[in-house]
Amino acid sequence: MSEQADMQTDEQHYDPQALQVKWQRRWEELNPFAAPATPSGAGGKRYMLDMFPYPSGDLHMGHAEVFAIGDVVARYFFQKGYDVLHPIGWDSFGLPAENAAIKRNAHPAEWTYANIETQANSFKRYGISFDWSTRLHTSDAGYYKWTQWLFLRFFERGLAYRKGGLVNWCPNDQTVLANEQVVGGRCERCGAEVIRRELTQWYFKITDYADRLLDDMAQLEGGWPDRVLTMQRNWIGRSEGADVDFVIEGRDEPVTVYTTRPDTLYGATFFVVAPDAPLAGEIVSEEQREAFESYRAEVAKLSDIDRLSTEKEKTGVFLGRYAINPVNGERMPVWAADYVLSDYGHGAIMAVPAHDQRDLDFARAFDLPVRVVVHTGLADPGETGVATAGDGALVNSGPLDGLGKTEAIRKIIEVLSERGTGKAAVNYRLRDWLLSRQRFWGCPIPITHCADCGEVPVPDEQLPVTLPDLRGEALAPKGVSPLASAEDWVNVECPKCGGAAKRDTDTMDTFVDSSWYYLRYVDPDYEDGPFDVEKIRQWGPIDQYVGGVEHAVLHLLYSRFFTKVLHDMGMVDFTEPFTRLLNQGQVINRGKAMSKSLGNGVDLGEQIDAFGVDAVRLTMVFAGPPEDDIDWADVSPAASQKFLARAFRVMAETGAASAPGADVATGDLNLRKTVHKVVDEVTKLMESHRFNVAVARMMELTSALRKAIDSGPGAADPAVREGAEALAVMLSLVAPYAAEEGWERLGHPASVARAGWPVAEEALLVEDSVTCVVQVAGKVRDRLEVSPDISEADLQALALASERVRGFLSGAPRKVIVRAPKLVNIVP
RNA sequence: GGGGCCGUAGUCCAACGGCAGGAGACGCAUGACUUAGGAUCAUGACAGUGCGGGUUCGAAUCCCGCCGGCCCCA
Numbered sequence: 044m045s046e047q048a049d050m051q052t053d054e055q056h057y058d059p060q061a062l063q064v065k066w067q068r069r070w071e072e073l074n075p076f077a078a079p080a081t082p083s084g085a086g087g088k089r090y091m092l093d094m095f096p097y098p099s100g101d102l103h104m105g106h107a108e109v110f111a112i113g114d115v116v117a118r119y120f121f122q123k124g125y126d127v128l129h130p131i132g133w134d135s136f137g138l139p140a141e142n143a144a145i146k147r148n149a150h151p152a153e154w155t156y157a158n159i160e161t162q163a164n165s166f167k168r169y170g171i172s173f174d175w176s177t178r179l180h181t182s183d184a185g186y187y188k189w190t191q192w193l194f195l196r197f198f199e200r201g202l203a204y205r206k207g208g209l210v211n212w213c214p215n216d217q218t219v220l221a222n223e224q225v226v227g228g229r230c231e232r233c234g235a236e237v238i239r240r241e242l243t244q245w246y247f248k249i250t251d252y253a254d255r256l257l258d259d260m261a262q263l264e265g266g267w268p269d270r271v272l273t274m275q276r277n278w279i280g281r282s283e284g285a286d287v288d289f290v291i292e293g294r295d296e297p298v299t300v301y302t303t304r305p306d307t308l309y310g311a312t313f314f315v316v317a318p319d320a321p322l323a324g325e326i327v328s329e330e331q332r333e334a335f336e337s338y339r340a341e342v343a344k345l346s347d348i349d350r351l352s353t354e355k356e357k358t359g360v361f362l363g364r365y366a367i368n369p370v371n372g373e374r375m376p377v378w379a380a381d382y383v384l385s386d387y388g389h390g391a392i393m394a395v396p397a398h399d400q401r402d403l404d405f406a407r408a409f410d411l412p413v414r415v416v417v418h419t420g421l422a423d424p425g426e427t428g429v430a431t432a433g434d435g436a437l438v439n440s441g442p443l444d445g446l447g448k449t450e451a452i453r454k455i456i457e458v459l460s461e462r463g464t465g466k467a468a469v470n471y472r473l474r475d476w477l478l479s480r481q482r483f484w485g486c487p488i489p490i491t492h493c494a495d496c497g498e499v500p501v502p503d504e505q506l507p508v509t510l511p512d513l514r515g516e517a518l519a520p521k522g523v524s525p526l527a528s529a530e531d532w533v534n535v536e537c538p539k540c541g542g543a544a545k546r547d548t549d550t551m552d553t554f555v556d557s558s559w560y561y562l563r564y565v566d567p568d569y570e571d572g573p574f575d576v577e578k579i580r581q582w583g584p585i586d587q588y589v590g591g592v593e594h595a596v597l598h599l600l601y602s603r604f605f606t607k608v609l610h611d612m613g614m615v616d617f618t619e620p621f622t623r624l625l626n627q628g629q630v631i632n633r634g635k636a637m638s639k640s641l642g643n644g645v646d647l648g649e650q651i652d653a654f655g656v657d658a659v660r661l662t663m664v665f666a667g668p669p670e671d672d673i674d675w676a677d678v679s680p681a682a683s684q685k686f687l688a689r690a691f692r693v694m695a696e697t698g699a700a701s702a703p704g705a706d707v708a709t710g711d712l713n714l715r716k717t718v719h720k721v722v723d724e725v726t727k728l729m730e731s732h733r734f735n736v737a738v739a740r741m742m743e744l745t746s747a748l749r750k751a752i753d754s755g756p757g758a759a760d761p762a763v764r765e766g767a768e769a770l771a772v773m774l775s776l777v778a779p780y781a782a783e784e785g786w787e788r789l790g791h792p793a794s795v796a797r798a799g800w801p802v803a804e805e806a807l808l809v810e811d812s813v814t815c816v817v818q819v820a821g822k823v824r825d826r827l828e829v830s831p832d833i834s835e836a837d838l839q840a841l842a843l844a845s846e847r848v849r850g851f852l853s854g855a856p857r858k859v860i861v862r863a864p865k866l867v868n869i870v871p
Numbered sequence: 872g873g874g875g876c877c878g879u880a881g882u883c884c885a886a887c888g889g890c891a892g893g894a895g896a897c898g899c900a901u902g903a904c905u906u907a908g909g910a911u912c913a914u915g916a917c918a919g920u921g922c923g924g925g926u927u928c929g930a931a932u933c934c935c936g937c938c939g940g941c942c943c944c945a
Contacts, residue, residue, distance in 0.1 A: 269875080269876090270875065270876070270942070270943075273874075273875065273943065273944090274942090274943055274944085276944095277874085277943060277944045277945095278943090278944085280944080400872080472944090592942090595943085596943095665883095665884090665895080665896075666883070666884085666896095667883065667884055668884085671883095671884090672941095673883090674882095674883080676882095677882060677883045677884095677897080678883065678896090678897080679883090679896075679897050679898090681897095681909095682896065682897060683896090685910095685911095686896085688910095688911095689911095733885095735883095735884070735885090735895085736884090736885065736894075736895080738895075738896095739884085739885075739894055739895035739896075740894080740895080741895095742894090742895055742896075743894070743895070746895095749912095753912085814890080816889075816890050818889080818890085818928085818929075820928080820929090821889090821928065821929045822929095823890050826890075857928090858928060859928090860889090860928050860929075862889065865889075865890090866889050866890085866929090868889075868928050868929060869928085870928045870929095
C-alpha cells in the first residue's frame, strides 16, 4: 500500500484481512451460533444441514460454493429468530487416506485428522455459522461403534445378509463397488473400468424398501429438485408386467421370466438366457457346451454398457434346448446372448422380435422367425428391421385377438393365473446395496465367522470392533482386505460357542457412515445409542439440505433407506430425512471442471488472500442461481470486493453521522420507501432461494444510500440509518465480516448475525402513484401517472383521453383491455 | 431410442402472460477528481429474447416443430 493511500486511510477504509482477524477472534468468544439443547418450540426450529465434507486436503472452491450458499440459508434462519441447528462434521473414512498412508508409510488417521484440522480452521476463517459443539468424525471409534450397532440391528431384521454372486470390481481400487458406484461402466471414484467377479459379499436389503422409497417421494415433491426425484425414480426402475413360467424340455422346474409385455406372449419365437446366469450353464446341451463356454468367457470381459448397447452387433449361442410357450405349446429355441443381463428379472427373457428392437436385431442376426401379434398399422418389422412397440389390436393371439394393449395384458394375466403358469409381477431395476469393501480405512463389519456357528454377530457390549494398527505397506491393496493380514486381530473366540473363529475382514462402504450422520449431530457424544431419540424427535427432520447433485442416487437414496428402517425400528418418527434439498452447481474454470491435467485449478486460499472471505463468498452467491455452475472466468471477486467497500463506507459514514435510536418516522420518506421495498423483496427472494437477485437488491439499496448521503438528505438522516442497518443485517448472510464491522460502526453490539431480520412496513410499500402503460394494438404509445387504486373505468377514460393515444386511433376502439393500475391495451 | 432442463447485449445474469427506456454485475468508452490511476464518482454505447409456426388484446414467458447445449434412463 502506498504512503498516499495510507494517508487517505481513515475510519471508512475497508480492510477485509484486518476484519477477518478481528472478528474471527470475537466470534470465538461470542459463539453466536450455538444451538439450544432442544428447540424451544415457541418460534419454530430449523435444522439446516450441509453435506459434510471428506477431508481430502484443504477446502477447495467447490466447498466454498456449497457452504457459502448453505450459510445464506442458515444465517437467514438465525436472523428470522428460529432455533437453528447448523452442524458440521467429517466423512472421514475412505480410500484417499489409505492411499496417502501407503505412499507415506503412515497411518491413514494421521493424514485424515491433520486434514480435518486444516479444514476446520479454514471453515472458521470462512465464517460459516456452524455450531462447533456438534462436530463429529465418522472415523472416530465413538462414531463407528454405532455404525456397527446399526449394522447389527439391520442384521437382526434380515436387512443385512451375505450372498455369493457376480459383483462389480474396481481393478484400480481393488475393491467391490455397489451398483450406484458404477457410472457408465466405470468406478465412480477413480474412473477405472469395472469388471465382474464372483464373490460372497454383504448386502443391505434396500430392495425391500423399493416401493416405499418410490411412494414416499410424494412427500418430497416441491421440496426436492424434480430432476433428483426423477433420477431416483429411474434408478429404482419399478415396472409392472408379469412373471411367466416356461417349461424347458428335459428340465423338471419351469423357468420364470419377467416381461413388461405379457400381451405379446403369442409373438414369442425364441427364448434367451443370460450367458452368465447359472441356468445357461445348467441347461446347455452337450453338443453346444464347448461353443457356449467360449462365448461365456468372451462375454465376461464386457461391461454391462457394452452388452446393452444397441449399436453393438448381436452375439449369442444356441443352447441346444427348447422352451415351451405356455399359451400355445410352441417349441422355442433357447439361446444364450449377452444382451440379457443375469440380474435383470430372472436372468432369462422371452423374445418377441416383432415388438422389441433388441429381440428383432437378434432374430435378424440369427435368422429366427418374427411374428407380428400387435397390429400397429406400421410396416412389418420382419421386413423393415424396425420393431413396433406401440399400442394396437392384438392378432395371431388366440383369446387376445382384437384387444388393445391394456386389455390384453389384463386378460393374459388372468389366463396365466388360471393355469398356474404365470401371474402379475413387479420388477425393479434397484439391486440390493453391496456394502462390503476390501479396504482398511472403513468401519469393520462386526461379524465373527465360526466354523460351527456360522455368521455370529459381535455382541453389543463388545462394540466397537476397532481397527488394528496397520500402516504403510500393510495397507497396499492385494485383492483381499488388509485386515486379513492382521492375524492377532482376525483370530478370535466365537462369541457363541467359544471356539476358534475369525473376524469378518471387510469394512463397510463409507456411504454406510454417511447414511445416518445427520441423526447423531443432535448429540455427537451420546453414549446410550447411535443418537438421542428424543432430541431427534424435536430437531428432525432436516429442514434444508444443501449439497451436490452427484449424490442424487447414492447418499440420498441410502439415507432415505436408513431413515425408513430406523422409522420401522421406532427410533425416528419421520419417514423422510430431508424435507427440502438444494443442489448447488459446480465451480468450473474456462468452461471446464478444474483439474490438474488441464492446469485450470483455482486455489481457494489464494482467492481469499487476494480478495477476502466476504468477496469470495459474495461472488459465489451473486454469480447466478445456486443450482447453476459458476465459471470462475466469468465472475469477478474484485468487483465483489469493490461493492463490499462501497457498502462498508455507507455503513461507516452513517455510523459516524448518527447514533442508534433516532425516530425513523422523521426520516426521508422516499428513501424509507426504497429501504422497505428492498427489505420486502430480499425477504421473498431469500425464501425462494434466489440469492443472486437478493444481492442485486442489496446493491441497489447501497446505491440509494450513497446518493442519499451525497446529494440527498445527508448521512445523519434517520432513514439513512434505517437503510444502513437493514443493509448490515441482510449483508450478514453473505458477507459476515463487513456486515459485522459495519454493524459495530453503526453503534450496535455484536453480533449482527443475531440482530434480527428487518421487517418491511406495509404502509411504506404502497406507492403514491404508478406508471400506467397505454398500448394501442399491443404497442406502448403513452404512459400515465395514476393513483394505484384508480378504478378501471377511470383509467380507461383517462387512457382514451390521451392525445398521444388518439393519434393512433381512427375511430371507436373495438376493444379495451384494462389491467388497473398498470396497463391499458386498446384494440383499434 | 425415451424422458427432463436450458438458449435474453461482447460476458455472467434479471424480468406474476403486460414498458426488454434490461434489476444487478463484468468488460468497454467518455468525463470529473488527480503527477498518475489498477482508487473513487458520474455518464454512455451495446440485445429485441436460438429458428419457424400457433394460442392471445398482448408471448422471453403458454403450446407444437426444428437447431444447439447439458443431465438422467436405455
